[in-house]
Amino acid sequence: MRKQERASEIYKRLSQRYPAPEPALTWSTPWELLVATALSAQCTDERVNMVTPVFFEKWPDIQDAAEADISEIEAVVRSTGFFRNKAKNIRAAANRIMTEYNGEVPKSMAELITLGGVARKTASIVLSNAFGINEGIAVDTHVKRLAFRMGLTQKTDPIQIEKDLMPLFPREQWGEINHFLVFYGRQVCPARKPKCDECELNDICPKKGVK
DNA sequence: CTCCCGATAT
DNA sequence: ATATCAGGAG
Structure with a gap:
């Protein structure tokens, strides 16, 4: 499966899982x-x-x-x-x-x-x-880890990872894809013990079964 | 590359 | 004891 196709599928499935994502950080301004x-x-x-x-x-x-x-x-x-x-x-x-x-x-x-x-x-x-302005894709520890495991990048530098990710998602999805990967990273695909057996992206993940 | 740095899970 | 957590700067 091509990167582009995998990226679209990841967005599709995670947008089902997270219909109205909001930052876990609390803020009002x-x-x-x-x-x-x-x-x-x-x-x-x-x-x-x-x-x-x-x-x-x-x-x-x-x-x-x-x-x-x-x-x-x-x-x-x-x-x-x-x-x-x-x-x-x-x-x-x-x-x-x-x-x-x-x-x-x-x-x-x-x-x-x-x-x-x-x-x-x-x-x-x-x-x-x-x-509501999408000028970039925020690459934090979760986005970095998920993007690598899901085969969307081979890079390790966050700036380079961002460059790999931007063409894979329409600009209007940039904010959402950050939330999706952060939440999914926390709940299913954490750094230490990824729950590959209960992962709904398992079939399109090149790293499945690998830590 | 190193340093900044506390809290928590493993 | 060590790894990891919504990184950034020198």
Whole structure:
């Protein structure tokens, strides 16, 4: 089976399984989604969802975050790991958004990735979920693993994987395919013990039976 | 390539 | 003890 055909079949089956996918991260504004996604690096979204309510109660607006004390932010985000980098990046991003973007989270890939701690993955999540803009496909640990196992890429670099994936899915599916692969990766095809015996993609998976 | 880094599962 | 979790920067 060709890659293109396999990709279409994956989209078809997973869109049946996940009729109305929403991010597992909890958020209510573009800024909240940006912060939550920035915090999610090498951390479970479950953990992030414990931290963000505390964060946004303490600093509700972008301006509040821009003025916050770094050590206080560090204390709040500590349990998500990489807490010094994350705290510094979030406050710096809040400052830039206030001073250079009129207090509004920018709506393009080019602008978003100029913010420290924000690269294509985080930018794609914010663009597709908060603004409905598909400029890229967010390649996180789940998309990377699933794309490789399903034979949609042979690459290991997320940027290269994204380039392999983009032509395989219509642009309007880019946000969805991210959700599908993330959820399916968590539920059926995790890194350690993939449940190949109960996988509904088993028949089109080149890695079936292989770890 | 290395470093940043805590929480949890195995 | 080690691997993994919605990564990013130097």
